[in-house]
Amino acid sequence: MVKPRIVVSKCLGLEHCRYDGSIIPEPIVVALQQYVELIPVCPEMELGLGTPRPPVRLVRIGKEIRLIQPATSRDLTEAMQNFAESFLDSLPPVDGFILKNRSPSCGIKDAKIYAGPEDAPTVGIGPGLFGGAVRARFPDLPVEDEGRLTNKAIREHFFTAVFSLARLREAASSGEMRALVEFHTRHKFLLMAYNQARLRELGRIVANSHRYPFSRVLAEYAPRFRAALVRPPRRPAVINVLMHALGYFSDRLTPAEKGYFLDLLTAYREGRHPVSTLIGVLRAWMLRFEEPYLSAQVFFSPFPEALVSLSDSGRREP
Numbered sequence: 001m002v003k004p005r006i007v008v009s010k011c012l013g014l015e016h017c018r019y020d021g022s023i024i025p026e027p028i029v030v031a032l033q034q035y036v037e038l039i040p041v042c043p044e045m046e047l048g049l050g051t052p053r054p055p056v057r058l059v060r061i062g063k064e065i066r067l068i069q070p071a072t073s074r075d076l077t078e079a080m081q082n083f084a085e086s087f088l089d090s091l092p093p094v095d096g097f098i099l100k101n102r103s104p105s106c107g108i109k110d111a112k113i114y115a116g117p118e119d120a121p122t123v124g125i126g127p128g129l130f131g132g133a134v135r136a137r138f139p140d141l142p143v144e145d146e147g148r149l150t151n152k153a154i155r156e157h158f159f160t161a162v163f164s165l166a167r168l169r170e171a172a173s174s175g176e177m178r179a180l181v182e183f184h185t186r187h188k189f190l191l192m193a194y195n196q197a198r199l200r201e202l203g204r205i206v207a208n209s210h211r212y213p214f215s216r217v218l219a220e221y222a223p224r225f226r227a228a229l230v231r232p233p234r235r236p237a238v239i240n241v242l243m244h245a246l247g248y249f250s251d252r253l254t255p256a257e258k259g260y261f262l263d264l265l266t267a268y269r270e271g272r273h274p275v276s277t278l279i280g281v282l283r284a285w286m287l288r289f290e291e292p293y294l295s296a297q298v299f300f301s302p303f304p305e306a307l308v309s310l311s312d313s314g315r316r317e318p
Ligand code: SF4
Pocket: 009, 010, 011, 012, 017, 018, 019, 041, 042, 043, 044, 045, 100, 103, 105, 106
């Protein structure tokens, strides 16, 4: 399986680079290491602040949000903005970001903003300077923090998106229409779950009835594919895909098997069962009835199996 490229805050399980010299134990990042290519970064270390260091904070001054180090009275706003700009410019194509939540540098939306450098109340929350620059530069890439990734649904959506974008990057780098058509074919069920209208639009693009060169087709296809994966799929759309898949076997199943599947579907619709239970049943039938088209569909296995079994604490489920 192709390895996604993910930029990650270095203090998330990778290096003792926090202001107090600590590291955040982060089992999800550690588990990801063998399946993705991590690009670690600590923006505060990159500014030469060292570790341990006096902490920095976001301060509202007039209409602006500034990054201040109260102990030294340094205003690091421009330095951080310049670093973010040059670091993001220097990146190879990446598939997503995992950033430290609540950080005035890395936070993507929940860093505290203070009324003053010291002894001042908070006046709100917002993105850190680096995290905000990432969101602004890559609005259609998956960007999450480690806090949100402890939620299974958010985590699985993130993994699905980064692995799908990595597969798209691989197809794009081949320079061949055949690879893009194959990519699209394998992602049809996934797109059906995420966004039916985009599936139709992308199908028209990849059909390439005007015989455009590959670069033009890719330029139309890639941003629309990324946009399709911005929001997680809705349950009714996932049920639609599961029913569509069931249609491949329904004349070969016993009434009891069909009934069992439909009962599981009801349980999923009511939030009593995860979708993985239904996918497991469908995968068993794919093997039994030898359905290579279905087996090739990314929807049934969008990222490595070992990552499915991470629990909400980030540890492997027994
Ligand atoms: S949150 Fe960001 S800036 Fe702060 S220690 Fe972690 S990586 Fe460095």
